[in-house]
Amino acid sequence: MDVYEALYTTRAMRRVRPDPIPPEVQARILDAAVRAPSGGNAQNWRFVLVDDPAARSALGPLYRQCIDQLWATIYKARVESARADPDLPESRATLAMVASVEHAADHFAGYPLFLFAFHRGDTTGGSIYPAVWSAMLAARAEGVGSSLTTVLAFKGDAVPDLLGVPRDQGWKMAACVPLGYPTGAWGVARRRPAHEVAYRNSWGAPVGFEINQPLWPSQD
Numbered sequence: 001m002d003v004y005e006a007l008y009t010t011r012a013m014r015r016v017r018p019d020p021i022p023p024e025v026q027a028r029i030l031d032a033a034v035r036a037p038s039g040g041n042a043q044n045w046r047f048v049l050v051d052d053p054a055a056r057s058a059l060g061p062l063y064r065q066c067i068d069q070l071w072a073t074i075y076k077a078r079v080e081s082a083r084a085d086p087d088l089p090e091s092r093a094t095l096a097m098v099a100s101v102e103h104a105a106d107h108f109a110g111y112p113l114f115l116f117a118f119h120r121g122d123t124t125g126g127s128i129y130p131a132v133w134s135a136m137l138a139a140r141a142e143g144v145g146s147s148l149t150t151v152l153a154f155k156g157d158a159v160p161d162l163l164g165v166p167r168d169q170g171w172k173m174a175a176c177v178p179l180g181y182p183t184g185a186w187g188v189a190r191r192r193p194a195h196e197v198a199y200r201n202s203w204g205a206p207v208g209f210e211i212n213q214p215l216w217p218s219q220d
């Protein structure tokens with residue numbers, strides 16, 4: 001797959017089939033992930049793949065509680081304002097995201113595979129996400145959908161304890177990536193155009209180009 005296709009079309013794919021992901025596909029995803037950069041090449045990361053039915057069943061209610069907490073706190077005002085004016089483009093995007101996240105929360109135990117990422121001793125916190133994103137890009141190349149989630153952190157040690165993470169070695173859970181073969185079609189991720197969020201030389205100065213349509217696929 002063209003690298004740009006992977007970059008443009010790797011977006012949150014939360015609706016998936018329960019079909020298992022073959023071990024050789026899982027191996028390619030993880031082998032790609034550990035090529036990612038980390039500060040000082042410390043590779044202070046660990047990954048836990050979870051496909052055990054009992055562990056997946058235990059994760060389901062925990063995830064649902066975290067999502068309910070999310071709606072009741074951080075996202076409360078944004079969701080209320082989207083529901084109050086549902087026809088605005090930004091409201092539509094918010095409500096579509098809510099529906100997608102709700103689907104994931106309702107079916108969490110049904111994901112065939114989860115990739116948990118842990119890190120330690122990383123003062124910036126930035127060293128784990130390149131590997132997580134590489135795993136998601138590799139999954140995309142394999143036709144496997146993914147979504148990056150962090151909300152299980154609301155549960156403190158509950159998930160690390162479930163996964164047998166030693167408590168005394170400083171490992172912190174950075175992300176949980178549910179994986180599965182998507183039921184829907186891949187599409188280009190919708191984002192604010194680069195020229196609206198980028199400047200040149202000085203904050204607020206025009207970056208020097210306007211990109212009103214995604215540059216992939218090429219229009220030539």
Ligand SMILES: Cc1cc2nc3c(=O)[nH]c(=O)nc-3n(C[C@H](O)[C@H](O)[C@H](O)COP(=O)(O)O)c2cc1C
Nearest residue numbers: 010011012097101104147148149150151152189190
């Ligand atoms: C740091 C981070 C944390 C996230 N946490 C969650 C999460 O807990 N649950 C979830 O469903 N999505 C989570 N997401 C996914 C975002 O909701 C998603 O990337 C965003 O809505 C864009 O979706 P799209 O790629 O489908 O356009 C997270 C993304 C990032 C980068």
